[in-house]
């Protein structure tokens with residue numbers, strides 16, 4: 001049974017039936033799924049949720065399907081890691097990592113949105129799914145479509161990391177690399193969606209797709225013992241995830257599952273592609289599109305679809321936006337790996353780097369709870385680390401050679417204690 005009330009225009013409030021629609025025909029505003037919260041409140045409680053399997057579908061009443069999911073049934077419920085070591089380095093008392101680098105099946109938070117979108121596409125009778133992607137979405141569409149034998153097309157900019165492209169091709173997906181930026185890929189896909197009648201998960205069925213991101217926020221609140229953190233740092237590409245975490249916290253509050261929402265929300269981008277952060281810093285309403293140039297390719301969207309709404313969330317919650325250079329991104333990846341044993345992708349380096357900046361500048365206080373959003377896996381963006389990490393030392397298979405190494409190498413191989 002579905003608790004969806006309608007697709008509602010975010011600008012003028014006009015309601016539409018729950019079909020494959022994404023823009024308001026009156027004002028061109030984006031459509032968003034709205035729910036009958038009174039009805040949900042009658043069936044959903046902490047106990048009901050806690051009694052369900054550990055995946056994102058434990059919040060199914062707050063997701064836009066008519067029936068049970070048919071794709072991605074095991075996605076979600078990733079660890080919320082208490083990060084004592086990183087917390088010590090940053091000088092903060094209560095730090096957590098929400099770790100979607102280990103999300104099932106393709107190691108990024110995109111599995112959340114794709115399982116909702118693909119399940120919904122099947123409900124609406126689509127035979128083919130597709131996407132315009134900066135990499136992780138491609139991996140997830142390809143894998144999840146393969147898992148149900150659904151035909152799928154993936155469109156990417158042709159400068160993506162080789163490892164990420166391979167992580168799409170392996171599933172037998174039809175991959176088209178476009179000579180251009182993500183924004184150009186996206187524009188072309190809008191035309192293809194209209195002409196071929198496919199379900200483009202992040203274009204013509206975007207309202208359903210985007211709802212999947214809420215589960216990242218639901219899980220954090222539940223894992224903290226049914227409360228929200230005081231601060232959360234979120235990486236932004238199109239700016240959808242950050243708005244959906246905010247929606248998630250507020251829905252839980254509306255349903256009485258948590259007492260209050262007093263979270264400050266911070267958006268993180270790479271300096272080489274920071275149109276949303278630039279607008280927030282300038283106090284501007286309008287997002288000025290940019291041409292991306294950063295190693296954080298998964299976040300390289302120069303004309304973010306939800307830029308305006310993500311800036312609004314930062315403003316309303318009392319948070320802000322910050323950006324970091326490519327060098328700071330690498331430092332962030334290394335810092336997270338060395339302190340917590342978590343290998344995040346470049347986007348994780350962005351979030352960790354931005355968190356460090358916000359704490360060091362005193363904008364996030366040291367004695368309040370902080371959640372860092374890690375949204376993707378470092379094994380998929382290894383290219384960013386070529387020539388950055390030290391090479392292993394090569395020796396012959398002789399004890400003497402190792403002894404010499406220990407003696408001569410100073411810190412690196414010296415024995416402790």
Ligand SMILES: *Cc1c(COP(=O)(O)O)cnc(C)c1O
Pocket residue numbers: 108109110136137235236237238239240241242298299345347375376
């Ligand atoms: C897509 C993506 C994001 C951000 O997504 P938006 O909702 O478009 O802002 C963050 N991190 C990773 C790793 C991603 O792939």
Ligand SMILES: [Zn+2]
Pocket residue numbers: 009010011012013014024025026027028029
């Ligand atoms: Zn409208």
